[in-house]
Amino acid sequence: MDERHEDLERIPDWLEHELADKPDVHANVARPFLHWFLLRRARQRAAIRRHPASADRDLRRRVSVAYLVGGGGAQGLTHLLVAGVGGTVVLFVRIASPRAETRKGLRGRVVTSLLPHPSKRRAARFGQSYQCPGRMWWEWTKRAVSASPKLLRSRAGRDAVQKLDGSDQLNKLEEVGAWLRRRLPDLLVESQVPGAAVAVQAGDEWVESAAGVLSTATGVDATVDSLFQIGSITKVMTATLVMQLADEGRLDLDAPVRAVLPEFRIADEEAARGITTRHLLSHVAGFEGDIFTDTGKGDDCLEKYLGVLRDVPQLFEPGAMFSYNNAGYCVLGRIVEVLREEPFDVCARRHLFTPLGMSHTASDPYEAIVHRTAVGHIETVPGAPLEPTPVWALARSNAPAGSMLAMRARDLLAFARMHLAGGRGPDGVTVLGPETVQAMQRPQVTLPDIDQGAAWGLGWELFDLSGGTVIGHDGNTIGQSAFLRLVPERDVAVAIVTNGGLSRRVYTEIAGRVLGELAGVGLPASPVPDVGAPVAETSRYVGTYTSSTAETTVSRDTAGRLWLERTPRGAIAELDEAPYRTELVGRRGDTLIPVEPERGVHAPLAFLGDDGQGHALYLHTGRAERRAQR
Template sequence: MSVDTDHWGRRLAALAEEHGVPGATLGILRTGPDGDELAEAAYGVLNLRTGVDVTTDSVFQIGSITKVWTATLVLQLVDEGRLDLDAPLLEVMPELRVGDPEVTKRLTMRHLLVHTSGIDGDILTDTGRGDDCLEKYAALLADAAQNHPLGATWSYCNSGYSLAGRVIEKLTGGTWDAALRERLITPLGLTHTGTLPEEALLFRAAVGHLTEDGTTVPAPVWGIPRSAGPAGAIIATAADLLGFARMHLRQGQAPDGTQVLSAAATAAMAEFQADLPDKYTLGDSWGLGWERMGWGRHRLIGHDGNTIGQAAFLRLLPERGVAVALLTNGGNSRKLYEELYREIFDELAGAKLPHPLGPPDEPVEVDPAPYVGVYERASVRQEVLVGENGPVMRVGLTGPLAEVLQDQDADYPMVAVAPDLFVCQDPETGNWVPATFYQLPSGERYVHFGARATPRRA
C-alpha cells in the first residue's frame, strides 16, 4: 500500500497549527527490494515576518542530526584504515590538549562519538568564519572543564563533535565542510544540503522562531557559530535528510550503488555502545552517533536537532526500511513530533512511540532535601530549590549562549516519579522533562536533565 501523501499533509497541517508551529516539512521514506517510495508535505511559513510559504524544497536547520553525518565521516576514515576508534587521539592530533592532562592522554574517538568524554559539552565559543575556526576551537579545549571522569557516565557533548570535526580535517587535509560535501553530499546526490549561511541563501530557507511573552516571533539570530558546525550546522530539505537516511537503510550504498560506507561500519554505527542514565528524554542507549530507542518490540535509530528556534526529528526503523524526517521552525515542535510520529509509525509499521514520562497517577512521596543544591556546567546553571508549592528546578543560561538569547532564568516545577527521578514542567511549553539524580561509584553527585550530566557544585 502506498503512503497516503494527502492524508499526512492534512495531519501535519492540523497538528502544526494546534501546537503553534509556524512552518514545517515532513518526509516519509520506504525503501525495499522493489525500490523507494518518498512522500513529502509542507505547512505554514518560513518566517512570520515575511510570510513566505514553506514548500517541500525549503531548507531548515537539522541541528544535532548533523552529528550522525559527522560520525559517518569518521567511520569512512575507519574503513580506509586512517583512524582507529580506540586509539588515543594524540596519535593523529599530537597538539591536542583538553583540561585534564590524563584525559588528554587517553581520549579516543569512540569517547567523542558516544558522548562519554566528560568534556564540558556546551562550549559554544565563536571562533570566527574562517576555515581555521575548528583549529582555533580545538585549541580552546585546553581550558575546558571536565564534567565527569572519562568514560564514567554519558552526557551529551557538542564540544566533542566539534573536536571530531577537527580530527576529520587533520586526516582529510581540508575543512569539515569540504569533507562533508565531497564524501557525503555529492556521492548521495543531495542537491539541497549545505553548512553555511551563504548556501542557505540559495534556497527557500526557514528562520527560527522563539516565544516572547506568549507571542511567537522570529529569532534574533539565524544560525550557530561555524565552530559548532560538526555538531549541528547542516541545512537540508526533508528529502535530502531522508537521502542520507536511505544510505544507512541500504547498508551504506548510494542510489547509484556506490558503497559510501561499508556495510560493517553502517551496522556498527547502530549497535549498542552506552546506556543512558535518563532513558526517557532521548533513547535508551547510544550507538556511534545514533540514538537507539525501543518502541515495544521494535528497535529504532535516529536523532533530534535543536538550534535557535528550529527543531528537527529523524527516525529510522531498519527492519521495515522506513525513515521519517520532520523539520520545524518554532512552536511546540516536540508535541508535533510525538503525535505525528505516533500515528505514522503505527500505521506504516505497527511501531508505537511510547508516551513521554509525566507525573504519576498517584502521588509519590519523595523527600527533595537530598537533591537541593547548585548543579553547573558550561553555559548552564541549575539549582534545585524547595518553595511554597514544592521543589523547583531553576535553570539559567550562562556564557556566550546567554548573550545570544538573553533568556531569563526559568523555574521548572518538579514532581516525584520515583526515588531519584522527577519530572519538571517547562514553564513555556508545559512539556514534562525528566530529571534523574545519581551518584558515580567514586562519589560525585549529578543530575541528568536535558540529556546532560551536570555535576553538583554546592
Template sequence: MSQETQQSGTPAPPVPSREEARARLDTLKEWLDARLEPLLEENEVPGAAVAVCVGDKVIDAAAGVLSTETKVEATTDSVFQIGSVTKVWTATLAMQLVDEGVLDLDAPVRTYLPDFELADDKAAATVTTQHLMSHTAGFEGDFMTDTGLSDDCLEKFVATFGTIPQLFPPGERFSYNNAAYCLMGRLVEVLRGQPYDVCLRRYLCEPLGLTHTATGPYEALMYRAAVGHVRHEPGAPPRPAAIWATVRSNAAAGSLLAMRPRDLLAFARMHLADGVAPDGTRVLSAESARAMREPHVDLPYLGFMGDHWALGWETFDLPGGTVVGHDGGTVGQGAFLRVVPGRDVAVALQINGGDPLGLYVEIVGRVLRDLAGIELRPLPKPDPDAPRIDASRYVGTYTATAGDTVVSQDADGRIWVERRPKGVFAQLDRQAERVELLPDREGTLIAAVPEMGIHRLFTFVGDDGAGRARFLHTGRADRRADA
C-alpha cells in the same frame, strides 16, 4: 533496564509487510496534506516539512511559512536547519576514515592531534574517537566560542579546549557533548587535509546526490530557507529569532547544516541500505554502517530520549522493535530523524519554531505505527497527587558552562528548580526560569508544567560522598557545585 520496561507497556501494532507499508504511503500522503496545516496551528509552529520513505518510495509534504515576517510559504524543497542531526553525518565522515584504515576508533585522539589538550591531561591522553562518538568523553560539552568565519575556525576552537573541565573519566558514563563532535570534526579535517564543510560536500552530499543541502548561510540563501522562531517572552507567540545560526566553529556539532527533508532521507536511506546510496553508490562499508547502530552506552532515564547511544545514532527500544535516530535543535529550528533498520522505513520532520512535540507525536507516531508496526512510548507526565518527599539528596547547585541549575525545597516540602543560563546561552533568547518539580520515580523528578510540549525530567545520578547526588542529568551531566 530499557525505558520500555521501566514504563507501563504499550502494545505494539501488527508489523505490515513491505508491500502493505508501501501501499499505506499513499494514504499517509493524503493524511499529511489534510492534517499538517491544522497541526501547525494547534502547536503554534510557523512552518514545517516532512518526508517519509519505505524503501525507494518517498512522499513529502509541507505547510505554513518560513518566516512570520516575510510570509514566504514553506514548500517540500525548503531548507531547514537539522541541528544536532549533523552529528550522525560527522560520525559517518569519521567511519569512512575507519573504512580506509586511516582512523582507529580505539586509539587516543592525540594519535592524530598531538597538541590536543583538556584541563585534565590524563583524560586528554586517553580519550578516543569512540568516546567522542558515544558521548562518553567526560569533558563538558556546551561551548560556542566564536573563532571567526575562516576555514581555520575549527582548528582555533579546538585549541581552546585546554581549559575545559573534566566531569568524569572517559568511558564512565553518558553525557551529551557538542564539543566532542567539534573535536571529531577537527579529526576529519586533519586526516582529510580539507575544511569540515568541504568534507561534508565531497564525501557525503555529492555521493548521495543531494540537491537542496546547504553547509552554511551563504548556500542556504540559494534556496527557500526557513528562519527560526522563538518565544521572546513566556506565553508569547513565536517570532523570528535575532540570528539565523550560531557560530561556524560548531558546524560539526550542528550549528549550520540545512536541507530539505528529502535530502535528509537520502542520508537515512543510505544507512538503511548499510552504506549504499539510493543510486547504488557505496558511501560507507556495511560493517561500519551496522557498527554505528550498535549500542555503546546505556542512558539514564530521561523520558523523551532513547535507551542507548551508539556510534552517532541514538537507539530506542520501543514496543514493536528498535528505532535509531537523532534530534536537532538550533536557534528556533528543530529536526527529528527516525530510521527503522530491517523494515526499510524512515521519517524526517523539520520545523522552525513553536512546540514541535505535538507534531512529532502525531506524525512520527503514525509513521512508525502504520508503516513499521512500532508504537511510541507516551511522553512523561507528572502525577499532581504525588506525595511529598525528602529531596535532600537532590537539593543543591549544579553547574555547567551553559548555566547553573539550583534545586531547592521550601518549608511546605515543594521542590523547585531554577535554571540560570550563562554566557552566550543567556543571549540566545533564553531567560532564567523557576519551575516546580514533582516526584516521578526513584532518582527522577519531573517538571509540573510542560516546556515546548514536554514535561522535562531531572534525573540525579552518582554520589558525592555525603549521600547527595553527584550529577543532575538532563541529557548532560551537570556536576554538583556546592561542597
C-alpha cells in the same frame, strides 16, 4: 484481451531469463517491480469483479496510454518492463505476436510517448538504455505495466501476492501522504509552529508535505524544497564521515585522539591523554560539552576551537557514563579535516552530499540564501508570541556538532536511505561499508532514565520500542527543531523539520502515525507528571548545578516541595533564551519530572552519583551538570 496476453503467467520466469546476466537490475529492480505488479493486478482484478464494464474500459484506456507504439498496435506486445538502476533506464520488451511484421514494428517503435518531455520523445529498442531523471523510471514502470489480470487468476499469482512481505506498504505510504497533506496545516496551528516540512520513506518510495511559513516576519510559505536547520542530526553525518575514515584504515577508533590531534588539550591532562575517538562518538568522553565559542568564519575555525578547550573541566572519568557532548563532535570534525586535508564542510559535501544526491543542502548562510530557507522562532519572554531569532545560526566552529547545516526534509531522507541500504548510495556505490553501518547501530552506552533513548551507538541514538528497534537523532538549534527516525528492519524512515513552537507535539503525532502504520512500531506515551507524587529524600537533590550554558538551582520550600529554576548563561543567554521555573514531583527512584512543561514537554531529569555527603553529584537532563562546590 485475455488471449492477447495469454503468457503473462510466465512473467516471473521470463524476468529470471532476461535478467540473468544483469544481477544488479534483477536484485534492485525486478523484484520490487514484481511486488508492485502483482499487487496492482490483484487490485485491478477485484475492480473488474465489482464493475466489469467500467473496469474493462479503464483497462483498455491504460493499455492505449502505456503501449503507444505509433500505429504498430498493441496486439503482439505481451509485456514491457522499464527497469532502472540509479539514473539509468533499460527497456525490456516481450513480443508474442506470430506475425513477423508485427514483431518488427513493435521492436522498433516501443513507448515513444513515455519519455519525460515531448521534445525528448523517440523510439526505443529492445534492451536499450539511457539516462533519465532520478525517479522517472518508476513512473514509467507504473505506466507501462497495464496488461491483463490473467496472471492473478493463476494459483501461482495468488500465492505470490499472499507471500509478499509488506506488499501493501506502498498503499499505506500513499495513505500516509494524503493524511499528511490534510493534517499538517492544522497541526502546526495547534502546536504554534510557524512552518514545517515532513518526508516519509518506505522502501524506495517516499511522500512529502510542507505547511506554514518560513518566517513570520516575511510570510514566505514553506514548501517541500525549503531548507530548515537540522541541528544536532548533523552529528550522525559527522560520525559517518569519521567511520568512512575507519573503513579506509586511516583511523583507529580506540586509539587516543592525540594520535591524530597531538594538540588536543583539556583541563584534565590525564583524561586528555586517554580520550579516544570512540569516546567522542558515543558521548562518554566526560568533559564539559556545551562550548559554543565563536572562533571566526575562516577555514581555520575548528583548528582554533581546539585551543578554546584547554581550560574546559572534566566532569567524570572517560567512559564512566553518558553525557551529551557538542564539543566532542567539533573535535571529531577536526579529525576529519586533518585526515582529509580539507575544511569540514568541503569534506561533507564531497563524501556525503554529492554521492547521495543531496542537492538542497547549505553549510552556511552564503549557501542558504540561494534557497527558500527557514528562520528560527523563539519566546523571549515566557508566554509571549514567537519572534524570529536575532541571528540565523550559531558559530561555524560548532558546525560538526550542528550549528549551521540546513537541508530539505527529502535530502535528510537520502542520508537515512543510505544507512538503511547497508551504506550504498542511490547509484549503488558504497558510501559506507555494510559492517560499519551495523557497527554504528550497536549500543555503546546505556542512558539514564530520562525518557530519551535506551542507549547510544556510534552517532545514533537507539530506541527500544514496542514493535522493534528504532534508531534516530533529534536536532535543536536557534529556534529550529528537527527529528529523524529509522526502522532498519522495515526499511522505513521519517524526517520532520520545524522552525519553532511546540515542535515536539508535531513530532509525536506524525512519527507516531508513520511508524505505526508503516513499521508496526508504537511510540511510548509522553511522560505526564502526577502532581501529588511525593519526592523521597528531598535533601539529596537540593543544590546548584552548573554548566557553561545554564545555572540550575533546586530548592525546597517550607511545605517540603521541590522547585527548579534554570537561568541561561553564556552563548544561550545572548540569544535571549527565557529562564525556566517549575515544581518537581516524583517519577521513579532518583528520576523526577517537572510539573510545568518546557516547550510543551515534561522532560524527566535524573539525579546521579554522590558527593560524599549524601547529595546527588549530577543533575542529568541528557547532559550531566555537576553540583557546584560550596
